[in-house]
Amino acid sequence: MIPGFADPAPLIAAAEVAAAAAAAVLRARFRTPLRAERKADESPVTEADRAAEQAMRHVLREAFPNHGVLGEEGGASELGQDFLWVLDPIDGTRAFLTGRPLFTSLIALLHEGRPVLGLIDQPVTRERWIGLAGQKTLFEGPLGGRPGTRRCTTLARAELSCTSPELLGDALPRFQRLAAGCERTSWGGDAYQYGLLSLGLIDIVAERGLKMWDWAALVPVIEGAGGRVTDWQGRRLQIGDEADVIAVGDAALLGPALTRLAV
Amino acid sequence: MIPGFADPAPLIAAAEVAAAAAAAVLRARFRTPLRAERKADESPVTEADRAAEQAMRHVLREAFPNHGVLGEEGGASELGQDFLWVLDPIDGTRAFLTGRPLFTSLIALLHEGRPVLGLIDQPVTRERWIGLAGQKTLFEGPLGGRPGTRRCTTLARAELSCTSPELLGDALPRFQRLAAGCERTSWGGDAYQYGLLSLGLIDIVAERGLKMWDWAALVPVIEGAGGRVTDWQGRRLQIGDEADVIAVGDAALLGPALTRLAV
Numbered sequence: 307m308i309p310g311f312a313d314p315a316p317l318i319a320a321a322e323v324a325a326a327a328a329a330a331v332l333r334a335r336f337r338t339p340l341r342a343e344r345k346a347d348e349s350p351v352t353e354a355d356r357a358a359e360q361a362m363r364h365v366l367r368e369a370f371p372n373h374g375v376l377g378e379e380g381g382a383s384e385l386g387q388d389f390l391w392v393l394d395p396i397d398g399t400r401a402f403l404t405g406r407p408l409f410t411s412l413i414a415l416l417h418e419g420r421p422v423l424g425l426i427d428q429p430v431t432r433e434r435w436i437g438l439a440g441q442k443t444l445f446e447g448p449l450g451g452r453p454g455t456r457r458c459t460t461l462a463r464a465e466l467s468c469t470s471p472e473l474l475g476d477a478l479p480r481f482q483r484l485a486a487g488c489e490r491t492s493w494g495g496d497a498y499q500y501g502l503l504s505l506g507l508i509d510i511v512a513e514r515g516l517k518m519w520d521w522a523a524l525v526p527v528i529e530g531a532g533g534r535v536t537d538w539q540g541r542r543l544q545i546g547d548e549a550d551v552i553a554v555g556d557a558a559l560l561g562p563a564l565t566r567l568a569v
Numbered sequence: 570m571i572p573g574f575a576d577p578a579p580l581i582a583a584a585e586v587a588a589a590a591a592a593a594v595l596r597a598r599f600r601t602p603l604r605a606e607r608k609a610d611e612s613p614v615t616e617a618d619r620a621a622e623q624a625m626r627h628v629l630r631e632a633f634p635n636h637g638v639l640g641e642e643g644g645a646s647e648l649g650q651d652f653l654w655v656l657d658p659i660d661g662t663r664a665f666l667t668g669r670p671l672f673t674s675l676i677a678l679l680h681e682g683r684p685v686l687g688l689i690d691q692p693v694t695r696e697r698w699i700g701l702a703g704q705k706t707l708f709e710g711p712l713g714g715r716p717g718t719r720r721c722t723t724l725a726r727a728e729l730s731c732t733s734p735e736l737l738g739d740a741l742p743r744f745q746r747l748a749a750g751c752e753r754t755s756w757g758g759d760a761y762q763y764g765l766l767s768l769g770l771i772d773i774v775a776e777r778g779l780k781m782w783d784w785a786a787l788v789p790v791i792e793g794a795g796g797r798v799t800d801w802q803g804r805r806l807q808i809g810d811e812a813d814v815i816a817v818g819d820a821a822l823l824g825p826a827l828t829r830l831a832v
Contacts, residue, residue, distance in 0.1 A: 337714040337770060342753075350753065400755040404728060405770035407670060407694060407712055408757075430712045431670060431694065449670055449693045451600040465667055470756045471734050490605075490613065492663040493733045494671075494757020507600060507668035 307440060308415075308422045309388075314438055320369035321413045321425045321436070327361035328395055328411045329429035336430055337405045350399045355379050358395035358411060366391050373415075378519045390416040394519040398469075398496030407431050408498045414522035419545045424523035426501050435501050437526030443504055455532040455555030456506030461562045464488045464509035467499045477514050477550070477567075484512060484566040500524045503555050504531035510563055512538075512552045521551050528553050534560055538567050570703060571678075571685045572651075577701055583632035584676045584688045584699070590624035591658055591674040592692035599693055600668045613662045618642050621658035621674060629654050636678075641782045653679040657782040661732075661759030670694050671761045677785035682808045687786035689764050698764050700789030706767055718795040718818030719769030724825045727751045727772035730762045740777050740813070740830075747775060747829040763787045766818050767794035773826055774816045775801075784814050791816050797823055801830050 308314050335354040342350040359377045366375055374390040376382040391413065396402050398409035407430045415423035426435040433447030445453040458464050466488040468474065474481045485491045488510065495502070497520065502508045504527050521535075521543055528535045534557045537543055538550040552567065554560045571577050598617040605613040622640045629638055637653040639645040654676065659665050661672035670693045678686035689698040696710030708716040721727050729751040731737065737744045748754045751773065758765070760783065765771045767790050784798075784806055791798045797820045800806055801813040815830065817823045 333713075337712065337768065339719075339769075400753060403753070403770070404730060404755050405712075405714060405765045405768060406755070406758060406761075449600065449668075450596075451668060456602075467667060470754070472754065490663060490666075491733070491735065492667050492669070492757065494755065495669060498669075502668045505600065505668060506602075507666070 308438075309417055314423070316369070317415060317423055318436060318438070320366060321415070321423060323369070324362040324365040324413055325411055325425055325427040325434065327365050328358040329427060331358040331361050332396065332402070332411065332429045336402065340403060342399070342403055350403060351379060352399065352403070354402070355396045355399060359393055362393050362395065362411070362413065376519070378517070388418055392416060392519050392522045394523070397520060398498065401494070401496060406494070408495045410497045410501070412497055412519060412523040414519075416522060416545065421522045421525040424526035426497055426523060426527055428498065433501070435504060435527045437528070437530040439526055441530055443527050443530035445505065451505040451507070453504060453531050454506055455504060456509070458509045458556045459558040461487045461559060462489060464559055465507070466491045466510045466512070467495065467502075467508045468493060468511065468513055469496050469499070470494070474514050480567050480569070481512060484510075484563055487562070487566055497524060500528055500553055503533060503553055504528055506555060509555045510552065510559055512563070512567060514550045515548045516551045517548055518545055521549055524553070536560065538564065540564050571701075572680055577686070579632070580678060580686055581699060581701070583629060584678070584686060586632070587625040587628040587676055588674055588688055588690040588697065590628050591621040592690060594621040594624050595659065595665070595674065595692045599665065603666060605662070605666055613666060614642060615662065615666070617665070618659045618662060622656055625656050625658065625674070625676065639782070641780070651681055655679060655782050655785045657786070660783060661761065664757070664759060669757070671758045673760045673764070675760055675782060675786040677782075679785060679808065684785045684788040687789035689760055689786060689790055691761065696764070698767060698790045700791070700793040702789055704793055706790050706793035708768065714768040714770070716767060716794050717769055718767060719772070721772045721819045722821040724750045724822060725752060727822055728770070729754045729773045729775070730758065730765075730771045731756060731774065731776055732759050732762070733757070737777050743830050743832070744775060747773075747826055750825070750829055760787060763791055763816055766796060766816055767791055769818060772818045773822055775814070775826070775830060777813045778811045779814050780811055781808055784812055787816070799823065801827065803827050
């Protein structure tokens with residue numbers, strides 16, 4: 307239930323139109339020659355990021371002129387509002403640049419700082435996850451899979467995933483301690499990994515230093531699929547700071563995983 | 570030109586039918602609950618690997634009863650023949666198990682120990698690369714991209730890729746020395762990465778300990794797209810042993826990359 311919206315359908319519809327607008331931009335540019343620049347934090351950005359965010363902003367400002375919008379590339383507007391849309395036009399710019407169909411567009415709606423709607427869209431495989439606070443996660447796509455995390459009560463049977471070792475920085479040994487206790491580890495995928503966790507295909511994702519636009523959309527998707535997502539101390543993720551994020555499909559894994567990630 | 574086959578069309582046709590047979594098996598099992606066992610080398614294997622290899626073997630034995638067939642899962646037969654088909658039903662079993670659409674089926678044809686035909690097939694995105702010794706690589710798929718490596722003459726502008734740090738073992742520092750000289754590094758993708766290199770989206774892939782069935786199909790695809798593939802000493806890959814593999818889209822990168830990978 308989203309305050310002020312007895313029926314969340316208009317919010318979902320606007321998010322879907324925004325995702326479709328970004329997808330059109332990204333499909334036209336995927337696997338074409340692109341020039342990437344480096345941002346202040348050394349992460350890559352392209353004209354495609356900016357154009358896709360602009361397309362999403364346009365849709366959301368038209369639909370909800372009184373809501374705030376915060377995007378990875380375009381900054382913030384109307385931050386004082388109760389409702390804030392948080393956008394990441396390309397989560398996984400490295401995947402986008404290298405032609406891997408695992409990058410996504412992320413759209414979150416925050417109410418008083420809490421994510422109440424999250425959308426993960428993969429434009430070229432045409433997969434889409436939609437999470438709504440307190441409701442079951444929806445998933446559509448031609449590659450198969452059903453929403454819902456899987457049961458996995460033992461770390462030793464858990465499938466662990468992470469985008470890249472570089473992302474872990476000086477926490478790499480802590481991640482490796484977790485990995486040593488898990489069944490398998492695989493790499494790559496950014497937000498798409500959390501989508502796979504929400505389909506019951508991955509049991510744990512652990513990553514460091516995610517920005518708000520990286521994780522806000524994931525929360526309703528993961529929770530609505532039966533999973534849990536916290537920081538590396540087991541606390542609810544807070545808007546504002548960068549976050550060290552852990553998501554588990556089965557809540558039973560959270561304690562043992564946090565123990566291995568502890569300093 | 571393949572000795573004894575003035576027209577390679579029957580070989581390509583058989584490889585495509587074999588790939589389609591494997592793809593039907595894999596699409597039916599992708600993102601369904603699967604039990605993975607560990608092989609002697611700790612790598613995972615599933616019933617899907619075995620069923621897909623069986624489907625490919627059946628097609629190739631019917632089409633060319635006098636050719637040998639060697640598969641990752643099913644062992645070898647008729648190894649004494651001039652022609653040997655080398656099969657990997659699922660390259661990237663971890664990607665397959667976690668629902669990432671980056672695993673591939675690999676089919677190579679060796680003539681007197683040299684790869685003369687290579688096919689890389691992604692069953693769920695329906696992408697396929699075909700390489701033939703001395704001919705331009707073919708690529709088909711709905712996600713976009715054109716065959717042909719890209720020009721990149723400076724390591725500092727190169728896009729580097731690797732499946733996982735675990736794969737590098739004690740050569741991780743050597744890989745990191747290479748990565749430090751490149752523009753960017755990304756992770757994940759197994760044989761699919763070499764396909765992306767052959768589309769001009771990645772400049773260097775460096776990996777260790779690849780088996781014959783992991784790399785044989787890649788050679789005609791990469792070379793037919795304008796790239797180079799060698800071991801970490803710059804030597805042609807040899808059938809038999811495990812290989813440390815480096816592929817570059819632009820031959821100008823090979824020397825500088827090998828220097829950084831040297832002990």
